[in-house]
Amino acid sequence: MSTLAAAVEVRGASKWFGAHKVLDEVDLTVCPGHVTVIIGPSGAGKSTLLRAINHLEKLDAGRVTVNGVLIGVREHGTRLKELSERAILAQRAEIGFVFQAFNLFPHLTVLENVAAAPVATGRATKTEARERALELLAQVGLAEKAEAYPGQLSGGQQQRVAIARALALRPGVVLFDEPTSALDPELVGEVLAAIRALAGGGTTLVIVTHEIGFAREAADRVVFMDAGRIVEEGPPGEVLDRPRHPRTREFLSKVL
Known part of the structure; x- marks a missing residue:
């Protein structure tokens, strides 16, 4: 593990949905500039762990910090104690999030979708936000679709527009929740290419994904989860090619 201060640190994260414990005292450290890919059945x-990182899911126990700041709560x-909604x-x-469903505003153009948040939060003028949006759309290969x-x-x-939108506020961390799961197979590659460029x-x-080949190629660290726990983690060459835990080996034997 790098000696750099953590970009994301999860400690003792537990979450119940009724009688079902979805997260079971999860600890996770993500280093700055690294790509962490989470796999599992x-x-x-x-996805619950990912959503807890930006407090879309409230933990029943444990804490999350991003770049040293407690998320969603204060001591x-x-x-x-829960922070105010504001x-x-x-x-x-400060935390970009790319959902499975694209969640774009259908009544706004592609350019307006990407530029909306910086203007709404007062972080940029309309002109600045538009310029940034055009740069981001070019980055994901969609400059010609700005007015569509x-x-x-x-x-x-x-989904590539959604990635550009997630970057518009210059977040310190970007979370991806199965970004290719809603796509037809022939469209998966273009989205993974955009994510690969970011990496x-x-x-x-x-990144939570079922794309094992992408995890092997792009990840600095692969995390395997099962039954609400992190079972195994490490460099992709270890976890994917030489897994230590029998549950990891069983899972990979079914998906590779």
């Missing part, structure tokens, strides 16, 4: 808690004596929204502006509407794009193009640029990424 459906129901393992992968109040020996307890953690404070939580301000924190989320989401309904005129393929699923892969919409090469030094952005801190945490």
Whole structure:
């Protein structure tokens, strides 16, 4: 593990949905500029862990820090107290999130979708936000689609717009929740290529995916989750090619 201070640190994260413990005292450290890929079977808690990082899911126990800042809560004596919704929204502006569903505004153009958040948060003028949006759309290969509407794009193009939108506020960390799961197979490659370009640029990424080949190629660290726990983690060459835990070996034997 790098000696750099953690970009993301999860400690003792636990979460219940009714009688089901979805996260079971999870500890995770993500180093700045690294790509961490989380894999595992459906129901393992992968997406819940990702959503807990930006407080879309409130933990029942444990804590999350991003770049040294507690997320969603503050220390109040020996307890953690929930922040105001306004404070939580301000924190989320520092953490990009790309969802499975693209969640674009259908009535806004591609350019307007990407430029909206910097203007709404007062971080940029309309002109500055537009210039930044055009740069980001060029980065994901969609400069020529700036004036199109989401309904005129393929699923892969919409997801690339969503990636550009997630970068518009210059977040310190970007989270991806199965970004290719809603796509037809022939569109997966273009989205993974856009994410791969980000990874090469030094952005801190945490990615939940079923794309094992992508994990092997792009990840600095692979995390395997099962039944709400991190079972095994390490460099992709170790976890994917020489897994130590029998559960990891069983899972990979079914997906490779």
